[in-house]
Amino acid sequence: MITATTISYVVFTLFALLVLSSVVVIVPQRKAFIVERLGKYLATLTPGLHFLIPFIDRVRYKHSLKEQAVDVNPQTCITKDNVSIEVDGVLYFQVVDPTKASYGIEDYRFASIQIAQTTMRSVVGRLELDKTFEERETINGSIVEAVDKASEPWGVKITRYEVKNITPPVSIREAMEKQMRAEREKRAIIAESEGTMQAKINVAEGDKQEAIKKSEGEKLKRINEAQGRASEIEALAIATGNGLKIIATAMDTPNGREAVSLRIAEQYLQEFGKLAQKNNTMILPANLTDLTGVLASARKVLEFSQPVVENGKTKN
Numbered sequence: 001m002i003t004a005t006t007i008s009y010v011v012f013t014l015f016a017l018l019v020l021s022s023v024v025v026i027v028p029q030r031k032a033f034i035v036e037r038l039g040k041y042l043a044t045l046t047p048g049l050h051f052l053i054p055f056i057d058r059v060r061y062k063h064s065l066k067e068q069a070v071d072v073n074p075q076t077c078i079t080k081d082n083v084s085i086e087v088d089g090v091l092y093f094q095v096v097d098p099t100k101a102s103y104g105i106e107d108y109r110f111a112s113i114q115i116a117q118t119t120m121r122s123v124v125g126r127l128e129l130d131k132t133f134e135e136r137e138t139i140n141g142s143i144v145e146a147v148d149k150a151s152e153p154w155g156v157k158i159t160r161y162e163v164k165n166i167t168p169p170v171s172i173r174e175a176m177e178k179q180m181r182a183e184r185e186k187r188a189i190i191a192e193s194e195g196t197m198q199a200k201i202n203v204a205e206g207d208k209q210e211a212i213k214k215s216e217g218e219k220l221k222r223i224n225e226a227q228g229r230a231s232e233i234e235a236l237a238i239a240t241g242n243g244l245k246i247i248a249t250a251m252d253t254p255n256g257r258e259a260v261s262l263r264i265a266e267q268y269l270q271e272f273g274k275l276a277q278k279n280n281t282m283i284l285p286a287n288l289t290d291l292t293g294v295l296a297s298a299r300k301v302l303e304f305s306q307p308v309v310e311n312g313k314t315k316n
Helices: 004-023 098-103 108-124 129-134 136-154 170-251 256-278 291-305
Strands: 024-027 031-037 040-045 048-051 057-064 067-078 084-095 156-167 308-310 313-315
Touching: 004 024, 024 031, 031 098, 040 098, 057 098, 067 108, 067 156, 084 108, 084 129, 084 136, 098 136, 108 136, 108 156, 129 136, 136 156
Parallel strands: none
Antiparallel strands: 024 048, 031 040, 031 057, 067 084, 084 156, 308 313
């Protein structure tokens, strides 16, 4: 059975806990509490243990000093070339002044998102559809600059903004896909034609190099043949000269002239025999039977070629 003493004890305990909770305040790390005394700003409590006056001091606002991210809902934007697209993103911000964040504006989250959306519509309206996909950094930078400037009195620092999705209408997406497909086909045709052109250039260059090499080879061949013929003629002339010198020396020996005459007659008959083998018709010299006449003629030639010495002087 519950007695009055027990009830009084329970009531006193609850009252003590209530008073204790209003007196002792523990602020976690990266948090900031705004304390009001009788409805008026008193202080900003930093992380740690703090004591308040019961029923007079009150924790009115609690702020996180961490960087926060909020989604910016998709919104319809009209580009410079009058195309409606839906754009959404993520806004990153951080409370740097808890007092301003408490009393500067009612809801800094909502206000930051609204400014981000209006700035996004303004920036996208200055860009054509194709540029919106290329100028994401420009869009992000413009939104961060505009929202950060507006949120400065609120004690909020805008760190960055990221565009997540840019969604054009279905008809525009189909047209873009056709354009991209046509562009890919164009690049493929260009690449193929460039490959064919390069192949023809390579073949022509190969034919050119082959012709040059052949001409250089033919040139070297002719030079070598000419040098060989020149060497042959030179060697033959040297051999002939040496032979004539030997004959001239032999003629000065006893019976030398008779031996030379006999050799000439022998060669004459050999060459005449060759002529008879090669031709069906022959022209016979009038004095063919007079071999002595042939030898006499050869002797006269040899005597004419020998120098004549008169009075100790040589005459030709």
